[in-house]
Amino acid sequence: MSHSWGYEATNGPSKWGASFPIANGDRQSPIDIVPGNASHDPGLKPLKLKYDPSTCLEILNNGHSFQVTFADDTDSSTLTDGPISGTYRLKQFHFHWGATDDRGSEHTVQGAKFPAELHLVHWNTKYASFGEAVNKPDGLAVVGVFLKIGNENAHLQKLIDKFSVITNAKTQTTFVDFNPATLLPGCLDYWTYLGSLTTPPLYESVTWIVLKHQITVSSAQMAKFRTLLFSSNGEAPCCMENNYRPPQPLKGRVVRASFK
Numbered sequence: 678m679s680h681s682w683g684y685e686a687t688n689g690p691s692k693w694g695a696s697f698p699i700a701n702g703d704r705q706s707p708i709d710i711v712p713g714n715a716s717h718d719p720g721l722k723p724l725k726l727k728y729d730p731s732t733c734l735e736i737l738n739n740g741h742s743f744q745v746t747f748a749d750d751t752d753s754s755t756l757t758d759g760p761i762s763g764t765y766r767l768k769q770f771h772f773h774w775g776a777t778d779d780r781g782s783e784h785t786v787q788g789a790k791f792p793a794e795l796h797l798v799h800w801n802t803k804y805a806s807f808g809e810a811v812n813k814p815d816g817l818a819v820v821g822v823f824l825k826i827g828n829e830n831a832h833l834q835k836l837i838d839k840f841s842v843i844t845n846a847k848t849q850t851t852f853v854d855f856n857p858a859t860l861l862p863g864c865l866d867y868w869t870y871l872g873s874l875t876t877p878p879l880y881e882s883v884t885w886i887v888l889k890h891q892i893t894v895s896s897a898q899m900a901k902f903r904t905l906l907f908s909s910n911g912e913a914p915c916c917m918e919n920n921y922r923p924p925q926p927l928k929g930r931v932v933r934a935s936f937k
């Protein structure tokens with residue numbers, strides 16, 4: 678199944694362990710974040726996110742989500758400070774969402790699901806490339822941002838306006854001058870823990886940084902997310918929705934909070 682994992686009953690999260698045994702590992706993601714169990718760590722620094730819109734390259738449908746990819750040959754768009762040491766470069770961001778507005782996020786907060794979750798994927802420049810970093814214990818740092826239903830989000834609309842061109846899996850189009858910082862809430866308070874990729878190959882290589890505050894998306898905009906397809910051109914159309922992995926066992930891990 679390693680080349681055909683997905684989110685259906687036949688190839689979804691409950692089946693991934695067959696081809697990717699690390700699915701049952703000790704630092705899997707996502708998790709349910711229980712704020713009352715998180716320990717405030719005064720040693721945690723504020724996140725430092727420096728994004729250069731000119732590094733934005735393209736928007737694509739990879740058959741699992743839609744993704745915006747960035748040039749990562751220089752330190753133009755980086756994450757520093759926060760819980761990490763060194764410099765991590767932005768590689769891409771993507772989303773996970775549900776078939777209805779009552780679910781879709783991967784992380785949950787005391788059991789609460791959000792309609793969608795944004796992941797900003799950064800790699801540790803102590804390694805030569807994303808490909809080198811992706812399976813190292815300190816290789817990646819992913820910033821997770823929850824979306825909640827509210828007013829229309831003009832910044833998300835810039836992505837949605839491209840969906841008609843990337844409806845089918847394995848399609849892409851140019852996408853330039855987009856500032857990912859416009860997708861961040863005003864307050865960057867966060868929870869952090871050691872985890873994994875939430876899709877195969879599920880490498881345990883991610884320092885997770887999940888923001889406490891959400892950004893808004895309208896219900897009409899969420900409906901547009903669901904017009905994307907898991908399927909390729911010519912195949913029976915299959916709506917891209919419920920592309921989220923449910924929370925995994927904490928296995929004794931500590932979740933730290935950057936705030937009191």
Ligand SMILES: NS(=O)(=O)c1ccc(CCCCO)cc1
Nearest residue numbers: 796798811819873874875876878
């Ligand atoms: N949902 S996530 O942020 O954990 C995430 C980020 C990046 C990948 C890509 C892995 C490529 C392996 O060659 C997969 C999943």
Ligand SMILES: [Zn+2]
Nearest residue numbers: 771773796875
């Ligand atoms: Zn993700």
